[in-house]
Amino acid sequence: MSPNELKIYEDHPLNAGKQSFRLLHLHPGKGSEQLCATIHVKNLDDAAVEGYTCLSYTWGTEISTEYVKIGGEEIKVTVSLQSFLQHVRQPHETLTLWVDAVCINQHDASEKSEQVAIMGEIYSKCSFVYIWLGAPSSHDSIRGNPFQFIQHFSDNKHYHDLAGYYETSPEQVAFTHNEEFHDLWERFLQVVNSSWFTRAWTVQEVILPRESILCFGDWRSTFDTLIAARRNRNAHLFGPMQCCKESLRAFPKPNSVLFDRFLSQIEWIERFKQGHSSEDNPLSSERMPRSFPELTHRPFYEVAVTFSNRLCSEPRDRIYSVLAMSSSSVMKSYRPDYTAKLVDAYTGAFRLMLEETDHDYRCMIGPKFGSDHPGLPSWVPNFSDVTPLVVVEAVLRRILLSSLFGASGRESGALRSNPKSGLSAAGLRVDTVSAVSSELESVSIPAERLKAILMDWRRLCERSAEPSSEPALRTTLARVICASIIDDGVPLYGVHRGWRRIQTSDLPTVDEWSGFLGGNMWALKEGYRGTFELACTGRSLYVTANGKIGLAYPQTKTGDEVWVLTGSHLPFILRKARTSHGHSDEYHFVGDCYLEGIMDGEAVEGTTQRAHVTLV
Structure with a gap:
């Protein structure tokens, strides 16, 4: 200084x-x-x-x-x-x-x-907040309004009203990447590529104020304009009329993917902004999805997961930057402390997240557990890790949809917290991991890369899995890679929002499956394709000693154990701890998983045998 x-x-x-x-x-x-x-x-x-x-x-x-x-x-x-x-x-x-x-x-x-x-x-x-997205550089040739593309959708206009579209018949349109659209898109990229959308601190800074003004140089807009654009665009695509569905097919795929990801970030902010908007705000809505739908507030674990793709230079700020969005008295008792050790900051925060949800197992769903960070318990997420955007959305949906399963049957139970020994639970060890395949980081990868991963998964199943015949293997693998659930396309606003357990008629046909294994994800029907992305993004396929097939996070290793913890909807991967004092019930927590054949309580039926485990 x-x-x-x-x-x-x-x-x-x-x-x-x-x-x-x-x-x-x-x-x-x-x-x-x-x-x-x-x-x-x-x-x-x-x-x-x-x-x-x-x-x-x-x-x-x-x-x-x-x-x-x-x-x-x-x-x-x-x-x-x-x-x-x-x-x-x-x-x-x-x-x-x-x-x-x-x-x-x-x-x-x-x-x-x-x-x-x-x-x-x-x-x-x-009174309001200025959101500063930057300014054009001195050598930049772009002079028009960078918010014009967003304003197009905020004004409730169609895709086919954009520059570049033209009619090929009275009911069909095509798209050409002309100069007018190029200029429009390049100006939009000035907004999308702003580092403001990547930083952790900016989340609460837009959610908490009553009013916001977006600034890029001398150009102005509002965050409510972004929200209106997202809602209107989705209404045109997924509403009763679906008036822009065919137009979207003609829109360039790279542009569409980037716009989708941008709007996903807007939606995540919108979900939390609802709780801080006045009732007379025209954009106020109670129908935003919740990962914990039965709660009257969004627990802080949902906040932490939602914005885990955001960046910050100080690792404690992974918690502190969004702490103001906590709405329970439990989390409000947590105080930022920049003199605290990182391990203590994370452990203290996560203990309160568990307390806030009555030690709900859903707080144990996600990819950040089982860290090798020195001194950090395996059951505490390493909040320092940045979660890719595509994985964030998948994890949020997995939390929501976990109640479609019942791995522990009708048994009730919860995690127990001990300030000295960590977490403990009762449960049943049901299997052991015998092999783990490569990870599917994202479905947005080249076809050859997707084909190679799918072939690796298939070979692993052929060598180690239970089904022996080709049809049986195909059916089992098809169920596993969608985690035996599917989005039936019904626009519900209930707990599961149209998702349900899969039926045989939902599985891909032989031709669809063949095209898919060849790396063509678009050979799959829309509902199954989206579910495959949800189930597999950021995960690896694994097989067990008993020949079963499942999905787990890539930190899973051969020899890890599959456990059903009493009261949990999902099974978990645990790893035997090597401790100096030789306690046989101590385990490292690796993460949640899916395992075909045990998701509805099959493993715990007919046995009362339960063991005590301590997570360290």
Whole structure:
């Protein structure tokens, strides 16, 4: 920290425990005039009455060559912040802003912890938030509105109203990648490629404020516009009329995939924004999907999973950055502490996540368990790991749909937490892993790569699995790679939203299966294809000593054990722990899994034998 920065914070100390914070008053100015501001310390409630504006942006690492004058001191800020301040500064009006990089002493861990603890209130009580997505570079030839593509769908227009579409017959359209569409798309990419959509902190910064203004250079839009665009576009594709379904088929596949992923991120933010929107907001809705549908709030584990693809430089911020979105008194008792060890921060947070859901086994669904991070218990997710976007959506749906299964039959039970020994449960060891195949990272891979993985899976089953005949093997493998569930396409808003257990008539035909094994995923029917993606993304196929086939996370190893824990809907992979004190009931937790033939309680029927396991 420079002496000038230190003096600013020394001259404007915060009142610890009094909900005081600093506000930046950006003075009027024009063009290339130096940025000038002053800082004042205010009580949060008083500032809310007077009004202030928050900033949501990504810091970046490049430092500006120009100084910002704050009071009598000149300091340097990042290029990103410098650019924002230049673009929003008014010629005749002072702006009252809260900017974390300036208003918090980032070199004081104690102050930082206290300010992060009230950051949710800072954003909730602001008049509105500026979302800074960046600005065109000086050599950029793009001059039009970067929000025009989004505005097209927000205005409830059709796909075939976009530039590039033309009629081939009265009821059919085709698409050509013409210059007008190229320009439209390149401008849209300025928004999509903004690092703002990748960072962890920006999530709560858009969810908590009442109003948001998107900024790219001098262009403006709102986050509500993005929400409206997503909803309208989906209504055109999946609503009763499905008026744009054929038009989408003509739209370039790479563009469509990128747009889908962008809108998925908007939807995830929208799910949580509903709880912070006023009832008179026209975009308010109670029909957003929930991974824990029977709860009246979204538990913090769902928050953590949903935004686990987001990035941050400080690993503790994997928790702290979204903590303000917790809605239960249990999680609100958790306090950010930048002096805490990472292992303690993660373990403490996850214990509260379990407590919040009454130690629900659904909190144990996901790919982040069984980490080799030093000192981190295997049953605590390594929140530092970034989960790919496609895996996030799959895991959220697996949590929701886990109640379609009943691996432990009608038995009730839950995890038990012990502050000293970790987690414990009762259960039954039902099988042992004998071989594990390669991982399917995503279905959006080249056909040859998909073919190679499927052939690897098939060969593993032929060598080790129970079905001996070709038809029996095909049927079993087809059931496994969709986890014996399917989306029947019925647009329900119930607990499972149209998903159900699979029937024989839902399985691929011989011709469809043959094309699929050749690497052509599009040979499958739409419902089965989507379920294959849900079940297999981020997973490996494995076989057991008893010849059964299943799906598990790639950290699964030969010799791991398949357990049904009492009260759980799904089975789990556990690994025998090698401990110095020789306790035989200690296991490392690897993760949830699917295993054909035991998902409906078959393994626990007719036996009362149960063992006690301690997860370490």
